[in-house]
Amino acid sequence: MRPKELPRMAEVAPDSPLRLSVAAQLAFPDGSMSASGLRREIDRGNLAFERIAGKLYTTLAYIKDMRMKCRENQKERGSTGGNRDLDGRGNGSSSTERLSAAQAAASMIAQKLKSHSKPI
Template identity: 50%
Template sequence: MTIDENAPVRLEDIIPIAFPAGGITLAGLRKEVARGNLAVEKIAGKLFTTLGDIKRMREKCRVKEKDPDSINDLRREDVRPPGLSETDQNSLAQESLQHLVRKTRQRLRKSS
């Protein structure tokens, strides 16, 4: 039996069709509806969805590949080479400014 991708099927009836090996429950699909990942239609108080909607939900739920924890690949634009962080740079600038102020005050005291 082939079901059209756009044919409405009750939520509980689509589970064995869309997930023949199991792994998802009616409660799981309802959670995805609540999260906004699965489009449904409410007809006569019953929830319906389509195989196309299930396909789109799966695309939304797909786990993205994790970026490597190492910064060995410096060719990537989003990886910054090792060095001072912006906080460290700001601290150094602040220390330098404070040192300059102290020296200026000392010179002013000596000239007064």
Template identity: 55%
Template sequence: MADIDVSTLDPDTPLRLKLAASLAFPDGSMTESGLKREIERGRLECERIAGKTYVSLNDIKRMRELCRESRRGSANTSASARAGRPSGSSSTEQTRSAQDAARMTALALIERSKSTLPKSTNPNGAGESLRR
């Protein structure tokens, strides 16, 4: 790979992914495949010219801003928080609400099914009609 002085490079110059990764992450912590994953996730904009993928150093800068974690936000890293569901009491309230709705539906179905039983059926046991 050619030795390029990043300070003289226009930050909007299109670069192949391997070169862009080596310039933007000189410690080798980001690779071409890592940049491809960020493109797939929609965090890194790219240009496709003649079947080749290019990014600029400015594109990588914007990607890094999108990937930056806020220090002001909650330290909650629970699975429900990552999935976009609230945790704690509001999560419990939603669960209770869903359970209450399910219980009401079940009770309504039970009530409707009682009215479909024939009058001669004994719900406590069988054979009452045989006594006649």
């Protein structure tokens, strides 16, 4: 049975169980999230849920936690500029350049080790 109209936000406690479609409409009033989007987040392990009588429920508090997880799980940038001085200014080289230099050095060491090996 579907609710005829959405409850008002003031009437919904953060821990009230809500069907996914209702939770999506309340938590994302611009319509950018649907029940299927919330199901995908459940499958990814980002959204906590309750299964009651075979139906999926979540809460606004669980959605708030999911949003924090999604914010924390964003992929890091390829070049972080992670080599900063104590005063916060960089020295001009990027983290990817240091990584490339380390890979080149490791490759040279591997080549030297291979060249000195006796044939089997």
